[in-house]
């Protein structure tokens with residue numbers, strides 16, 4: 487981006503362990519299918535990134551640090567609260583199911599308070615308001631609806647025409663965006679590091695896809711199944727953006743959250759699916775910690791077992807499938823992933839190998855053995871054996887995010 491770097495203290499990310507043998511990730515045994523009935527709130531900016539920002543107590547970025555601390559305090563409530571998955575929005579006036587597969591969007595304005603849905607400022611069919619956050623949210627909800635409806639035949643997030651609601655201008659300098667189990671919520675950012683969160687269509691698609699996952703496979707938000715939950719949101723987040731722009735696999739950026747960082751930050755986006763670990767490398771934010779191969783799987787208790795970190799591995803696999811199949815990623819690669827997510831065969835506690843096996847089966851069902859070989863080969867390239875036994879990497883390398891950053 488050619489912008490200057492932020493200056494500030496360097497910090498270790500979160501509470502990652504360098505001793506994986508003492509800190510195993512246990513994705514499966516602690517979760518049951520009953521978790522389909524409750525959802526974690528999934529925010530786009532992971533806690534380890536906000537924790538870095540929060541350390542900047544002095545100097546020019548003190549306001550951003552203050553905003554990050556406020557965001558962390560707010561988001562800590564997510565981890566203590568499970569939202570009901572199938573309960574409609576309690577606002578009564580915003581979650582009207584749409585009839586006959588019709589797109590029905592409702593945008594509320596929280597006016598910098600932490601209230602939902604806020605004052606309703608744009609309903610379906612209304613003209614643009616002129617407020618960028620309101621209009622970007624409206625357009626992003628529409629783009630997401632259209633990908634799922636037009637390409638995969640899905641009637642909204644729940645498959646039954648759920649109205650799509652969003653609240654913008656949520657909180658004061660709130661540094662995040664999230665799906666709360668019933669609607670989307672967007673902060674304006676602190677203005678120093680993060681701009682407004684409606685700017686990225688991939689972020690809107692990512693968050694709404696958490697809703698699709700919630701209503702389908704219900705992937706448990708911990709360890710490998712949690713990283714798959716994150717990865718599936720990244721997959722359909724970029725596909726929303728690519729489908730809207732008519733971009734082929736070769737032409738697309740494969741970035742999540744492009745445009746969220748201000749020009750102050752040395753980085754393009756939050757994550758890169760094409761090259762996990764390269765999205766940002768900044769004095770303040772550190773280096774993008776995502777691995778792209780099982781050899782670099784990060785063992786950690788933080789971030790629900792590194793769900794925003796290890797998602798780099800299945801993300802890279804999806805990119806390799808899209809590149810191997812060519813053309814537009816939503817057509818074949820996306821259809822394979824959508825089938826694997828929604829056909830009812832994927833356990834909520836699936837690990838990478840189980841999910842990989844389901845994608846190979848989906849490629850065979852939808853296309854042919856050639857496509858299945860591309861899918862199988864992509865997983866092998868990232869160190870995952872499709873359909874194999876659960877991969878317990880007790881000797882996995884821990885990647886220090888500060889190295890070479």
Ligand SMILES: [Zn+2]
Nearest residue numbers: 528529716719
């Ligand atoms: Zn997410």
